[in-house]
Amino acid sequence: MSSITHNIDEKRIFIINRSEIKDRLDPIYFKTVHDLEIVARTSFKVEKLSDIAEMKRGRFGHRPRNEPKLYGGKYPFIQTGDVVRASIEGGKIKYSQTLNELGLQTSRLFEEIVMVITIAANIGDTAILDYPACFPDSLIGIKPKDDNTLNLYYLNVYFKYLKNYLNNLAPQAAQKNINYQQLGPTPIVIPPIEIQEKIVKIYYDAFNNKQQKEKEAKALIENIDTYLLNELEISLLFRDNSISNRIFEVNLSNLSGDRFDAFSFYNSLLKVEGGKYKNIKLRELADIKKGQSITSDKVVTGDYPVIAGGKISPYSHNEFNYEGKTITVSASGAYSGYVWYHNEPIFASDCCVIKAKDENRITMDYLSEILKLKQKEIYGLQQGAGQPHVYPSDLVKLNIPLPPVEIQNRITENIFELRKKSIQLEKEAELVLNDAKNNIEKMILG
Known part of the structure; x- marks a missing residue:
């Protein structure tokens, strides 16, 4: 009987039988199987995937793959990204490409209902394909x-x-991938078919419940x-985007002292203004300053997010230059004009950094809501083709x-309550699915 010396950490090594080593002598592989708790602890029988299921790889032999003459027919052509999205969303596989008869000759049509699994780059995402593709x-x-x-949906x-x-x-x-030989020995726990069917129902009921709560959260x-437009009694103008309405006239007097470009006037219909309250120029209500330039090589990782030209912070810094309630508007790039409210x-x-001059006249909370309401209008201020900019001027x-x-x-208190309810629904959505997954795991263990 093999034994382990006392000076070796038993948690970092394990013993396998020589008979178990068939195709690969790979410690990571065997440790993974050894640590797969759902298999190690189940009371149900376990079979290799290759013994209980038929596997057939997709095919597309033509190079280059983007040859236009192969596409635009009646045969749906599923991509890895389509399966990943369906796996995350728990729904039907949606496709955006189709093959014609010529494309079909270099591919393979799956006509039966199958579970599709990704084996390259994104590994292990699965979804049910229930139409020929x-x-x-x-x-x-x-x-x-x-x-x-074995129930396909349980699998x-x-x-x-x-x-x-x-x-x-x-x-x-560099790019991970697996093949038949690696996928085939995958251990599959096989409960009685009636338990498999119960597991399927629990999972899909939970996913539907999750999606409903997420839909309600989004609606809020x-x-x-x-709500804000109604409170302010502002009516948005309708923009007819037909070809005939893309040509318009502007009086010369309207060009004085302002931008001399068609987009400036065309985007005027995006403006959110008027209503039952007096409108005041932002310059009278707030100070607008440019941010402080900093390059990535000057950044020292710390606790404070760096707010730059995108929708997320690219990195953190060990210093801050603004604190308290602060509004930023991205100054350059594809998302120039993006409004972001910070309270840290x-x-x-x-x-661009915006701070109210006098919160007894306009609160930062209210100003941030108005600027978010005007998000499309602010995006319409972008200038420049290659690298768009939005300027304080x-x-x-x-x-x-x-x-x-x-x-x-x-107004802001009511909006806060709407956001609070939305966040709560999103938390409930995640909890519903997590509870279902925990219950299913117990059922698989037996």
């Missing part, structure tokens, strides 16, 4: 050999617990703009509806 060799179609022993749910296992199967390389956020210390870099001209402060406070 083609896909490339980065995907494998799988279906049970015996439907009375799809079961693979949600194997993603880390499958990732660890892939040889360490979308209703914020409607930040390092403002490639952005244009922001200062924005018209801000200005109700009394007590009404501003009431």
Whole structure:
């Protein structure tokens, strides 16, 4: 009997039988199988995937793959990204490409219902393909050999617990991928078919519940703009985007002292202004300054997010240059004009910084809501083709509806409650699915 000396950490090594080593002598692989708790602890029988399911790899042999003459027919052509999205969203696989008869000759049409699994780059994402379609060799179609022993939809749910296992199967390389030989020995726990069916129902009921709560959360956020427009009694102008309405006239007097370009006037219909309260120029209500330039090589990682030209902070810094309630507007790049409200210390870099001059006249909370309401209008201020910019000189001209402060406070309190309810629904959505996954794991363990 083999034994381990006392000076070796038993948690970092394990023993396997020589008979278990068939195709690869790979410690990571065997440790992964050894640590797969859902298999190690189950009371049900365990079979290799290759013994209980048929596997067929997709095909697309033509090079280059983007040859236009192969596309635009009646045969759906599924891509890896389509399966990843369906796996995350828990729904039907949606496609954006089709093959014609010529494209079909270089591919393979899957006509039966199969579970499709990704085996390259994104490894281990699965979804059910329930209509005839083609896909490339980065995907494998799988279906049970015996439907009375293995439920296809159960297999799809079961693979949600194997993603880390499958990732660890892939040889360490620049782009990970797995093949038949690595996927075939995957251990599949097989409860009685009636338990499999219960697991499928629990999972899909939970996913539907999750999606419903997420839909309600999204609706609450979308209703914020409607609520704000109604409170301010602002009616948005309708923009007819037909060809005939893209030609328009502007009086010469309207060009004086302002931007001399068609987009400036065309985007005037995006403006959110007017209503029952007096409109005041932003320059009278707030100070607008440029952020402080900083390059990545000057950044010292710290606790304060650097706010630059995008929708997320690219890195953190060990210093901040603004604290308290602060509004930033991205100054350059594809997302120039993006409005972001902060209530923490930040390092403002490639952005414009907006601070209320007098919060007894306009609160920062209210001003941030108005600027978010005007997001499309602010995006319309972009100038430049290759690298768009939004400048403080244009922001200062924005018209801000200005109700009394007590009404501003009431409005922002109501919006805060809407956001709070939305966040709660999103948390509930995640909890519903996590509870279902925990219950399913217990059922698989037996």
